[in-house]
Amino acid sequence: MSADGTQPGTSLALDILRRIYGHAAFRGPQAAIIDHVVGGGDALVLMPTGGGKSVCYQIPALLRDGVGVVVSPLIALMQDQVAALQQMGIAAACLNSALSLDEMRVIEGQMKRGELKLLYVAPERLLTPFFLNLLRQVKVALFAIDEAHCVSQWGHDFRPEYIQLSALHEQFPAVPRMALTATADQETRAEIRERLALQEAAVYLTSFDRPNIRYRVTERGDARRQLLELIQGTWRGEAGIVYCQSRKKVEEVAAWLGGRGVAALPYHAGMEQKVRAANQHRFITEDGIVMVATIAFGMGIDKPDVRFVAHLDLPASIEAYYQETGRAGRDGAPAEAWLAFGLQDVVLLRRRIEESDLSEARKVVSRRKLQALLAFCEATQCRRVELLRYLGEESQPCGNCDICLEPGESWDATIPAQKLLSACWRTGQRFGVAHLVDVLLGKATEKTARFGHDQLPVFGIGTELDANGWKNLARQLLSLGFLVVQDDEFNTLAVAESARALLKGEVPLTLRRPTVSLSRRERRKRDPLLAAMGEVDAKLFDALRARRRDLAAAQNVPPYVIFHDATLREIAARRPQNLDSFLAIPGIGERKLKRYGADFLEVLAAFA
Incomplete structure (x- = not known):
């Protein structure tokens, strides 16, 4: 024990943090994690993006004898982290397929001579007989498995090669192992521990909260115009990522933004590799680039000054949303997660699940994950509370999401919901939203006349809302599980069993009306983080x-x-x-x- 009451290893770690990293103190459980691993213990670390996970394995690697081996899934991520370490004077390297044979031999020689403190390697290379034999010839300080959620088939970035990493425990039982991830629900955590043989590891679970990120969800109108307002308003000249579901949409949105003076580049797996790599290089090395991408882009991005992440389509799950939005504001400065969604998103994702080749058990899990995402989108109270509750963490209203900053108005939607559900039921549960809206508004169309729906008691009873209002309500009822999409190609709607109590008037339904976004000046007044940036x-x-x-x-x-x-x-x-x-x-x-x-x-x- 030192004079200040800390363990000797902790004092040395703090000295490294100050001298090399330029920070005065550890955050959260960083010191405890480092002390545990320096002492030879295994650890599972769940910490938000930007929360300082890398320090938790880099400093133990510096304090222990030998080289710390870091398993990393993408070349770009390895290269960025190695460059950052070398800037601080730390002997680090990475082995990947981008290197020539001569370059690989130089690094292997450095390992054998004990000249490296950190080596980054992809899981598929790590598990080759040649590399495992190389590790037996050197002193290994620790194994750190980064992006450990990739091991889980329940997760959003499953990588089959990660499953084989349990071999490290079998072949190097005396070397401490760490698994680190920024997001994992309880199912994923359990699978990480089982598949990586970390049942006895100490678990360090910190808050998943990213208080510097402002969460905003908006109903899709003209989504491109809405996006342009975001880019040219609050975040003019800043770096950002725009996620789209399809490659075609990526190309179209990037071209549309470029035509309006935004430095926007496309990125998706169908592009020529050289062009894709060049676009990623520009995003990383230049200021103010907006990358329009599919989810193929992101996991390997370590760029700390991404000021916004926008979704023009719904992500696959809350875990995916948390991981993708977590690429904003890694430096702790204000950032924004902006999502536009509409009725068609809900229909598409539900149909995608039902038409997939997944087993029924996995479909059940996928439906539950989608329902949680939709509940987040349709929240009437703080979005951060909703997000963190899904991740197993209770919190208080944040003051930094659209609902907290622009509370809007809640309204009693019970009677309009009953009308819409009744229209669906009385028309035989064989029609889509557009026809149901015509029935409720009393529109005399060829279809309402042909099917006799102009004679139904629900015909024309919905004049309290306009067509957009009814479509928004239909989306909300779908999101909340009161309506379901029929299993056919026409997206017809049916009344869910869960709607029975609502139809009978046994339970009320309160929803939130859409709000008009505040001006940039007004938002800065209400948001102390943005105000501080402006000073x-x-x-x-x-x-x-x-x-x-x-x-x-x-x-x-x-x-x-x-x-x-x-x-x-x-x-x-x-x-x-x-x-x-x-x-x-x-x-x-x-x-x-x-x-x-x-x-x-x-x-x-x-x-x-």
């Missing part, structure tokens, strides 16, 4: 970014591995007058101060 001298911040961009280009590394935007904002706010003053700014360690301090001091001098 930094914009010209100085841009000048600091420009110097960082030049330094990064000279080394062919992403700008954020030099300093995050959050660090630049602190420099702009504090305006340090000498090199020593830089060390008080989070994210500036001794190595980076020595390499870059004079450059940024020069920029500050020009603004003195």
Whole structure:
């Protein structure tokens, strides 16, 4: 025990954190995790994106003898993390298919000579007989399995090669193992522990909350115009990701945004590999690029200054939504998760489940996951509370989602819902939303006359809502499970068994009316995080970014591995007058101060 009451390993870890990483203190359970692993223990770490998972295995690798082996699923992710470590003066490398044979041999030689402290490797390479034999010839400090949710078939990023990683426990029983992920519900956590033989591992479960991310869900109108308003308003000139379900939509949206002055690039698995790689490189190395992508893009993106993630289609589940939106604001600065959805999204996802080749057991799980996602979208109270509750965490209203910032109006939808359900029932549960709306509004169409629906008692009883209002209500009833899509190609609707009590008037139904979004100025007034961003001298911040961009280009590394935007904002706010003053700014360690301090001091001098 040291004089300050900490364990010796903890004191050494804190010294590394301060000198190398440039941070004064650990966050949450980081110190406990590091101490446990340094002592040889196994760990399962569940921590939100941007919560500091990498420190939990990097510092133990520095403190233990040997090389820390990090299992990582994507080449881009490995390369970024290695570049960031090398910037701090840490001996790190990665082995992947992008390297030549000679480059691989150099790294293997470094391993054998004990010159590396961290090595990143893909799971399929790790498990080859050649690599396993190489590991037997060196001292291994630890195994860290990053993105561990990939092991779960219940998860959203299943990678079959991850299942075989239990071999590490069998072949290297004395080496501590860590599994780390930013998202995993209870089923996924259980599967991670079982498949990776981590039943005896210590579990560190932190809050999944990302308080800097503002969650907004809006009913889809003209989705592209709504998206453009977001990009040209609050986040003008900032980096962002726009997710779409289809490759065709990715191409169309990227071209549409580009035609309106947005630096937008497409990304999907059907593109030529060179073009896709070039677009990803631009996104990582340039400021203000908007990437329009399918979910093929994202897991390997370590870019900390993504200011918004927009969904033009519903994601597959809350886990997928949490993981995808978690790519925003990794630096802790304000960011936004924006989702536009409509009736057709609900119909499409339900049909996709029913028409899939999944077993009935997996369909049950998929239906439950979809229902949870729809409940989040249709929430009448704080979205963060709804999101975290699904992830097993209770919380209080956040003050940083659309419902908290723009509460809008709740209304008693019981009677209109009964009318819509009755129209569905009385027309034989054989028609889609458009026809039901015509019946409720009393429209004399060829179809209402042909089927005699203009003679039904429900014909024309729905004048309290317009057509859009009824369509929105139908979407909400679908989302809440009171209506179901029939199993046919025409998207006909049927009344669910769960609607019986609502139809009988035994339970009320309260819904939230859509709200008009606040102006950028009004939102800044209500949002202290955005207000704080606006206080930094914009010209100085841009000048600091420009110097960082030049330094990064000279080394062919992403700008954020030099300093995050959050660090630049602190420099702009504090305006340090000498090199020593830089060390008080989070994210500036001794190595980076020595390499870059004079450059940024020069920029500050020009603004003195």
